[in-house]
Structures are given as structure tokens and as C-alpha cells.
Amino acid sequence: MHRSAPRLSRILACAAVPVMLVVAGCSSDSGDAKASASPSATKTEPVVEPAKFATLPDACTAIAKKTIEDLVPKTKNKGGTPGKSSDTASRGGCSWNGLDDNGVKGSQYRWLDVGFTRFDSDQSLGSGAERATAEYTKQVSKAQATDGAEKPVAKPATGLGEQATSVTYALSKSSEDFEYATIVARTENVVVSVTYNGAGFAGAKTPSAADILKGAQKAAEEAVAAVGADKSADKPSASPSDKASDKASDEDSDKASDKASAKTSAKSSAKAVSKS
Numbered sequence: 244m245h246r247s248a249p250r251l252s253r254i255l256a257c258a259a260v261p262v263m264l265v266v267a268g269c270s271s272d273s274g275d276a277k278a279s280a281s282p283s284a285t286k287t288e289p290v291v292e293p294a295k296f297a298t299l300p301d302a303c304t305a306i307a308k309k310t311i312e313d314l315v316p317k318t319k320n321k322g323g324t325p326g327k328s329s330d331t332a333s334r335g336g337c338s339w340n341g342l343d344d345n346g347v348k349g350s351q352y353r354w355l356d357v358g359f360t361r362f363d364s365d366q367s368l369g370s371g372a373e374r375a376t377a378e379y380t381k382q383v384s385k386a387q388a389t390d391g392a393e394k395p396v397a398k399p400a401t402g403l404g405e406q407a408t409s410v411t412y413a414l415s416k417s418s419e420d421f422e423y424a425t426i427v428a429r430t431e432n433v434v435v436s437v438t439y440n441g442a443g444f445a446g447a448k449t450p451s452a453a454d455i456l457k458g459a460q461k462a463a464e465e466a467v468a469a470v471g472a473d474k475s476a477d478k479p480s481a482s483p484s485d486k487a488s489d490k491a492s493d494e495d496s497d498k499a500s501d502k503a504s505a506k507t508s509a510k511s512s513a514k515a516v517s518k519s
Contacts, residue, residue, distance in 0.1 A: 349447025371432030
């Protein structure tokens with residue numbers, strides 16, 4: 244009886260060893276599972292495309308002076324009247340108007356307005372181009388819904404950025420008949436809007452819808468071309484490391500040139516000595 248007690252203790256101790264190993268093994272597997280699962284659980288949001296244009300042109304110089312003279316004869320201010328904007332890097336505009344008074348033959352009135360709206364890319368709002376597309380659609384709809392517009396017609400306009408639409412309509416105000424043409428275009432992350440209208444006063448003939456549209460098209464082409472025309476404004480400047488590299492290259496080039504000159508001079512001197 245006394246000898247069997249120690250033997251029983253040894254059997255129980257040995258039986259407990261596999262249980263401890265199993266528990267330890269489960270704990271280790273659980274840790275590995277968590278470690279392997281953590282990278283796949285982390286999701287990275289896609290980075291939005293950067294906006295192409297970082298600046299806007301001066302709206303009052305975006306249209307050539309010759310074009311202003313042709314479209315708005317007798318304009319009051321050839322330099323244009325700039326629109327009010329608290330952020331000229333995102334929004335700008337300019338307008339011109341003039342009355343060509345021909346006395347008893349009547350007068351011709353013209354008005355031209357150009358506007359720019361630029362959008363930056365935003366991780367939560369989308370790319371600049373996507374935001375500009377939404378604004379483009381909004382402005383086209385707004386032009387079609389102009390209060391008092393008679394039979395507005397919207398058509399695609401060609402040769403103006405990625406997408407463009409012309410909206411033409413007649414409008415009566417102050418007892419005069421006006422012809423309107425609005426062209427909205429999108430070039431990358433910038434929306435360009437041009438509105439041109441005209442009327443005949445004191446019995447003068449109302450300008451044709453075709454002429455007004457042609458004038459708006461001409462101004463829109465110049466306005467779209469003005470966006471990003473100053474490439475240096477959007478071009479990133481050289482980094483300090485790039486400048487240092489360029490400087491080192493210049494210095495190496497100068498040293499090589501000096502070395503070649505010295506070598507040539509030495510050969511000339513040697514030839515002169517041998518001849519003497």
C-alpha cells in the first residue's frame with residue numbers, strides 16, 4: 244500500500260503533461276492567426292487623381308483685345324470689369340458691354356461675360372476633374388432654365404476642352420428683344436462659361452441667333468485656350484537636391500573643360516620647344 248502511492252503520483256504527473264502542451268499550442272496558434280489576419284484587415288483608400296491646373300488665368304485678359312472690339316463695339320471699358328471673388332485661384336470673371344449708337348438708324352447693344360471655376364482634388368470629395376464635371380452639368384442646366392428664356396436649345400459644342408455645350412435662346416426685357424448664347428466648357432478641373440447677348444435699340448434690327456452664337460464660340464475658344472497657357476505657373480520648381488545636382492554637374496563640366504584646355508596648351512608648348 245505504501246509503495247503504490249508514489250507510483251500513482253508519477254502517473255498523474257505524466258498524464259498532465261500532454262494537456263499543458265495542447266493548451267500552449269492552442270494559445271500559440273491563436274496569436275499567429277491574429278498576426279496573419281491583421282495585415283489583410285487593414286484597407287487602404289484609393290488616392291484621388293491630382294488636379295491638373297493649379298491656377299486660373301486673368302479673366303479680363305483671357306479674351307484678345309481685337310476680339311473684344313469685334314464683339315463689343317463702343318465698349319465702355321476695353322479692359323473689362325472684373326468680377327468680385329474672394330479666392331481668385333478658384334473663381335474669376337470679367338464682363339464688357341457697349342452701345343454702338345447710330346442716331347436715327349438705331350443702336351446696337353452687346354454684352355459679353357466670361358467666367359472660370361477651378362476645383363482641387365479632395366480625398367473625400369473626389370478628383371478636381373470629377374468635381375468640375377458636376378459643376379459643368381449644373382451650369383448647363385442653369386443656362387437652360389434662365390428665367391424668361393424663349394425656346395432654349397442646347398447642343399454639344401466641339402473643340403472646347405473635354406466637353407462643351409452651347410445654349411441659345413431669345414429673351415425679351417425692357418421692351419427689347421435680345422438674342423443670347425451661353426457656352427459652358429470643361430477642360431480638366433476647370434469650368435469655363437461664356438455668355439454673349441445683343442439687341443437692337445430704337446428700331447435697329449435684332450442680331451441673328453447665328454451671329455450671337457458665332458461670337459460666343461470665338462470668345463469661348465480663347466477663354467479655354469487661356470487656361471493653363473502659362474505652363475510655368477503649374478510646373479513644380481526644382482528641389483534643392485536637383486539644384487545641387489545641377490550645380491555639381493556644371494562644376495564637373497567646367498573642371499573637365501579646364502583640364503582639356505591645359506592638356507592642349509601643354510602639347511602646343513612641347514611642339515614649339517621641339518621646333519626650336
